[in-house]
Amino acid sequence: MIESARPALLLDLDGTLVDSVYQHVVAWREALERAGIDLSIWKIHRRVGMSGGLFVTALRSEIGRDLTSVQEESIRRDHDLAFQRLSRDVRPLPGALELLERLSAEGTLWAIATSGTMATARASLEQLRIPAGVPVITHDQVAFAKPNPDLFLAAAAELKVSIADAIVVGDSTWDILAARRAQALGVGLLSGGYGRAELETAGAFRVYDDPADLLGHLYELGIRGGRRP
Amino acid sequence: MIESARPALLLDLDGTLVDSVYQHVVAWREALERAGIDLSIWKIHRRVGMSGGLFVTALRSEIGRDLTSVQEESIRRDHDLAFQRLSRDVRPLPGALELLERLSAEGTLWAIATSGTMATARASLEQLRIPAGVPVITHDQVAFAKPNPDLFLAAAAELKVSIADAIVVGDSTWDILAARRAQALGVGLLSGGYGRAELETAGAFRVYDDPADLLGHLYELGIRGGRRP
Numbered sequence: 335m336i337e338s339a340r341p342a343l344l345l346d347l348d349g350t351l352v353d354s355v356y357q358h359v360v361a362w363r364e365a366l367e368r369a370g371i372d373l374s375i376w377k378i379h380r381r382v383g384m385s386g387g388l389f390v391t392a393l394r395s396e397i398g399r400d401l402t403s404v405q406e407e408s409i410r411r412d413h414d415l416a417f418q419r420l421s422r423d424v425r426p427l428p429g430a431l432e433l434l435e436r437l438s439a440e441g442t443l444w445a446i447a448t449s450g451t452m453a454t455a456r457a458s459l460e461q462l463r464i465p466a467g468v469p470v471i472t473h474d475q476v477a478f479a480k481p482n483p484d485l486f487l488a489a490a491a492e493l494k495v496s497i498a499d500a501i502v503v504g505d506s507t508w509d510i511l512a513a514r515r516a517q518a519l520g521v522g523l524l525s526g527g528y529g530r531a532e533l534e535t536a537g538a539f540r541v542y543d544d545p546a547d548l549l550g551h552l553y554e555l556g557i558r559g560g561r562r563p
Numbered sequence: 564m565i566e567s568a569r570p571a572l573l574l575d576l577d578g579t580l581v582d583s584v585y586q587h588v589v590a591w592r593e594a595l596e597r598a599g600i601d602l603s604i605w606k607i608h609r610r611v612g613m614s615g616g617l618f619v620t621a622l623r624s625e626i627g628r629d630l631t632s633v634q635e636e637s638i639r640r641d642h643d644l645a646f647q648r649l650s651r652d653v654r655p656l657p658g659a660l661e662l663l664e665r666l667s668a669e670g671t672l673w674a675i676a677t678s679g680t681m682a683t684a685r686a687s688l689e690q691l692r693i694p695a696g697v698p699v700i701t702h703d704q705v706a707f708a709k710p711n712p713d714l715f716l717a718a719a720a721e722l723k724v725s726i727a728d729a730i731v732v733g734d735s736t737w738d739i740l741a742a743r744r745a746q747a748l749g750v751g752l753l754s755g756g757y758g759r760a761e762l763e764t765a766g767a768f769r770v771y772d773d774p775a776d777l778l779g780h781l782y783e784l785g786i787r788g789g790r791r792p
Contacts (some may be wrong), residue, residue: 535760
C-alpha cells in the first residue's frame with residue numbers, strides 16, 4: 335500500500351519565529367549610513383533574509399558602484415554589532431513557542447534554517463528554547479544562504495526526510511524562492527512585514543499572519559498530528 | 564469649450580516624501596513596550612499613517628482590553644518623544660526634493676497633508692524646504708486624520724481646487740482610503756514598506772517605487788507640465 339511520509343516543517347527564524355526583522359532593517363540602515371551609503375529603508379527591508387553576500391551584490395546594483403571587500407566586511411560587521419545591540423528588544427512572535435511545542439508533542443519533525451550566522455541568531459534561538467535534537471542550520475554550515483535552497487536541503491537531510499515531504503515556512507520572498515528551488519512546499523507568514531500578495535506571487539501555497547495563525551491552520555497543510563509510530 | 568482644471572497633487576509626508584516610516588514604527592514599539600503592551604512590529608507598521616486616535620482604537624482591538632485616557636496619552640507622548648530622538652536619522656526619499664521643485668517650476672499646485680502633528684512633522688518639513696505659500700495640513704487643523712478624508716479636503720480647499728481634480732499621493736492604505744472617501748484619485752508609493760498589491764487592492768490608480776519613480780511618470784497621471792496661464 336502506498337503511504338507517503340508525514341510532512342516535516344523547515345522554519346525560517348527572523349520574522350517567522352522571532353519579531354526581529356525591523357531591528358535587522360534598522361541595523362543595516364545604520365551600517366550603510368556609516369559607510370556613506372544612502373539606501374531607502376523599504377529597499378533594505380525587502381532584502382533582509384537573503385544571504386549577506388547577495389545583499390551586498392544587491393547593494394552594488396542599487397548604488398551603482400563597487401564596494402571593496404574591506405568595505406563589505408566593515409558593513410557586515412557594523413550590521414552585526416548594531417543588531418546585537420538592538421536585539422535586546424527581540425521577542426518570539428505570537429504563537430511561536432506554542433507552535434514549536436505542538437509540533438514536538440505531536441511528533442511532527444521540524445528544523446530551523448536561517449540565512450544568519452550562529453553569532454547573530456543565538457539570542458533569538460535561546461528565546462525559542464529549541465529542544466536538543468532539533469537541527470538548526472545557519473549560514474555557517476552552507477556556502478550559499480537563501481534564496482539558494484542549500485539551508486533547507488541541509489535541514490531536510492539532518493531530519494532524514496525527503497525535501498519533497500518538507501514544508502518551508504518563511505516571511506520573505508527569499509524563503510519562498512528557496513523553497514521552490516528545493517522543490518519543497520512554501521508557506522508564507524506576514525509577520526516579517528511583506529504583503530500577502532508578494533508572498534503569494536512568489537509561490538507561497540498559503541499565507542498566514544504569524545505562527546499563532548499557522549498553528550490554528552496546520553490541518554490546511556495536511557499536517558495530521560498524532561504521535562509517530 | 565469644456566476645459567477641465569489641471570490636477571493638483573496632495574502629498575502625504577511620512578513614507579511618501581521622507582524616509583521616516585520605520586522610525587515611526589520603532590517609536591510606537593518603544594512606547595507600547597513601555598506601557599506593557601506586546602504588539603508585533605509588522606502590525607504596528609500596517610497602522611502607521613492612520614490617525615493617532617484610530618491607532619489607539621486598533622490597539623484596543625488587538626490587545627482585547629480598554630486603555631485609560633491617561634494610558635493613551637502617555638503612549639502617544641512616549642511615541643512623540645522616541646520619534647523626535649530617532650528622527651535625527653530621517654532623510655528625504657530619493658527624488659522628493661526634485662519632485663517638489665518640478666511641480667513648483669511647472670506651476671502644478673501641490674500641498675502636504677499628514678496625519679501627524681506639526682510638532683512631529685516639523686523636522687521632516689524643514690528637510691523638504693517647502694516654499695512659502697504651499698499649504699501644509701496637519702492633524703492640528705482637522706478633528707479627524709486619515710483615513711478620514713478631512714486632511715485632503717482641507718488641502719484642496721486651501722489650494723482652491725476641487726477635490727475631484729486632485730491626486731492624492733501616499734504610501735499607506737490609509738492614504739488611499741482617505742482619497743477614495745474624498746473622491747480624489749489615489750496614487751501609491753512603495754517607499755513606506757507596503758506591498759504593491761496592498762495599495763492596488765485599496766484602490767490606488769498607479770503604484771510607484773518612490774518620489775523619483777513618480778517624477779519620471781507624472782505624465783501617466785495626466786500631469787502635463789508647463790506654466791499656468
